[in-house]
Amino acid sequence: MTESEKRFDEVISKLRERRCRMTPQRVALLRILTSTKEHPSAAQLHEQLRTQFPTTSLATVYKTLNLLDEMDEVLEMGFSGDDRRYDGFNPRSHPHLVCVGCRRIVDLEGTVVDTMTRDAADRSGFRVIGHRLDVYGLCPSCQARE
Numbered sequence: 077m078t079e080s081e082k083r084f085d086e087v088i089s090k091l092r093e094r095r096c097r098m099t100p101q102r103v104a105l106l107r108i109l110t111s112t113k114e115h116p117s118a119a120q121l122h123e124q125l126r127t128q129f130p131t132t133s134l135a136t137v138y139k140t141l142n143l144l145d146e147m148d149e150v151l152e153m154g155f156s157g158d159d160r161r162y163d164g165f166n167p168r169s170h171p172h173l174v175c176v177g178c179r180r181i182v183d184l185e186g187t188v189v190d191t192m193t194r195d196a197a198d199r200s201g202f203r204v205i206g207h208r209l210d211v212y213g214l215c216p217s218c219q220a221r222e
């Protein structure tokens with residue numbers, strides 16, 4: 077089983093525990109959301125979902141995203157003046173690289189931020205619930221296009 081398949085099963089069983097309605101559209105959306113590392117927007121998810129379910133509305137996508145957010149099963153990232161982006165593969169706080177050219181978002185691997193967060197909690201007495209770190213720049217393909 078791949079990591080994406082494991083993540084998909086995990087989300088499905090959590091939704092079942094809460095007795096949430098599992099329509100074929102919702103299952104398909106969860107499949108897309110847990111298998112991508114592209115950090116799609118709701119509109120991009122909607123576009124992908126419509127290839128299988130042409131009549132699905134954007135509101136349906138938001139309904140599922142809001143539910144997952146409430147359950148802390150999706151990481152929602154807001155950007156001023158731009159669409160929110162979603163990470164359903166890894167819902168816990170983790171740092172990202174953001175391309176200001178094409179808006180590509182990739183996970184930034186490493187444990188420095190986790191160490192920093194633990195250290196901050198120890199020093200301040202805060203009970204940390206999350207963090208946000210975006211490293212901005214131009215991705216390799218945008219640099220090549222310059």
Ligand SMILES: [Zn+2]
Pocket residue numbers: 115163166170172182183
């Ligand atoms: Zn991510």
